[in-house]
Amino acid sequence: MTQTDLNNTEQNPVMVLKVGGALLQCEMGMARLMEAAAKIIASGQPIIMVHGGGCLVDEQLKANGMISEKLDGLRVTPEVQIPVIVGALAGTSNKTLQAAAIKAGVTCLGMSLADAGMMNAKVKDPLLGLVGEVEPKDASYLEYVLAKGWMPIVSSIAISEQGEMLNVNADQAATALAKLVGGSLVLLSDVSGVLDGKGQLINSLNRAQVNELTKIGVIEKGMKVKVEAALDVAESMGQAVQIASWRHAHQLIALCQGEAVGTQIQP
Numbered sequence: 559m560t561q562t563d564l565n566n567t568e569q570n571p572v573m574v575l576k577v578g579g580a581l582l583q584c585e586m587g588m589a590r591l592m593e594a595a596a597k598i599i600a601s602g603q604p605i606i607m608v609h610g611g612g613c614l615v616d617e618q619l620k621a622n623g624m625i626s627e628k629l630d631g632l633r634v635t636p637e638v639q640i641p642v643i644v645g646a647l648a649g650t651s652n653k654t655l656q657a658a659a660i661k662a663g664v665t666c667l668g669m670s671l672a673d674a675g676m677m678n679a680k681v682k683d684p685l686l687g688l689v690g691e692v693e694p695k696d697a698s699y700l701e702y703v704l705a706k707g708w709m710p711i712v713s714s715i716a717i718s719e720q721g722e723m724l725n726v727n728a729d730q731a732a733t734a735l736a737k738l739v740g741g742s743l744v745l746l747s748d749v750s751g752v753l754d755g756k757g758q759l760i761n762s763l764n765r766a767q768v769n770e771l772t773k774i775g776v777i778e779k780g781m782k783v784k785v786e787a788a789l790d791v792a793e794s795m796g797q798a799v800q801i802a803s804w805r806h807a808h809q810l811i812a813l814c815q816g817e818a819v820g821t822q823i824q825p
Contacts, residue, residue, distance in 0.1 A: 572604045572704060572741030573814070576732035579612035580748040581804050582654050591746075592662035594807040595709060598814055599664065604704040607659075607666075607711045608735055610728030611651030618646045631783040635687040635725040643725050648713040655711050666709040671731055672717035674699030676738060679716035679724055690716045690724025692731060694738035704739075729787035736791050736799075743791045744813065745784050746804040751821030752777065752785060764824045765789055788823035798822040 575595070581587050595605055615633070616626050622642050627634040635643060652668045659666040671677045675696045682691040703710050714731040716724045729745055736743040752760045755776050763771075768785055771777045777785055788799040802809055802820025809819040 570602050570604060572606060572739045573598065573810075574606045574608060574732055574736040574739070574741045574743045575810075576608045576728055576743070576745045577610075577655070577804055578728070578747040579610045579614060579651070581746070582609075582611055582651055583613055585658075587804055587807075588655065588658040589662065590807040591804050591810075592658045592664055594810045595659070596662045596664050597811060599707065599709060601814065603814060604707075605709050606700065606704070606735055606739065606741065607655065607709060608714065608728060608732040609647075609651055609655055609711065610714055611647045614651050615643050615646045618642050618650075628779070629686060631779040631781075632682075632686055632689055632727055633725060634685075635689050637688055640688050640723050640725065644715050644723050647725070648715040652711060652713045659709060659711060664709050665707065666711050667703055668711050668713075670713045670715045671726060671734075672715060672723075676700060677716055677734060679718045679726070681718065681722065681724065688722060688724050690718070690726040692716050692726055692734045694734050697738050700735075700739055727783055727787075729784045733787040733791050737794065740795070742797065742799075743788065744800045744802060744810070745788055746802055747784070748803060748805065749781075750803045750806070751801045752781065760821050761818070762822045762824055765793070768823075785823060792823050792825040796825050798824050 599605055619626050619642055624639055648670045656666055656668045671692055677692040678695045679690045679692045682689045714726040714728040716726050750759050754760050788801055792799045800820050813819050
């Protein structure tokens with residue numbers, strides 16, 4: 559399967575699913591999501607799953623006497639914390655999801671953004687420490703894995719050309735992977751989508767509306783990072799990106815059948 563095949567296979571678009579760290583603390587949520595993934599893969603649609611693991615990272619840092627700090631919704635990653643963060647994300651979080659996938663009958667592969675030259679990675683901003691920024695580079699390993707019918711489960715850990723281990727925001731990691739394979743992007747979290755000031759779901763948003771809601775503080779912190787990542791993909795690839803909840807895994811099957819779920823971020 560070539561890059562062109564991946565981009566042009568209309569009946570089998572690659573679905574890039576980003577799952578949030580809170581999912582890892584919900585066994586039933588993981589089971590339902592993996593069951594939905596098994597059905598989608600069986601229907602002939604490839605899936606790449608990308609994950610963070612913020613809750614687990616917080617627990618591990620606390621257990622090691624370290625403090626978590628965030629700046630504009632991104633985790634500040636001092637060098638002293640990187641071994642703990644890499645262990646939580648590329649280790650425990652990745653294998654927890656892999657175990658749930660295997661239990662649901664999904665043949666999967668645990669990996670990171672650093673594998674097989676798929677991404678170029680560099681330090682995003684010295685103020686954030688070892689937080690990485692990634693750009694798509696080489697899809698050939700993912701193409702091979704997807705052609706076999708396997709589901710890659712990708713942790714948001716990257717490695718720079720200088721050999722620095724980097725912590726990449728998982729929404730931004732999913733954005734780069736969607737661009738790499740020309741796939742559709744679905745950002746899943748523990749909320750049903752982008753909510754307005756009264757807690758009601760907003761069905762659709764474009765950049766102007768996002769800017770307005772950000773200005774008045776309705777979209778902030780982690781959701782701001784998520785929406786910006788979604789806008790990036792929507793605008794660069796000319797297609798809507800979904801922000802939805804893993805609590806309703808059946809919606810993914812509806813999504814595959816062309817239905818809109820959660821909040822659609824429009825190009």
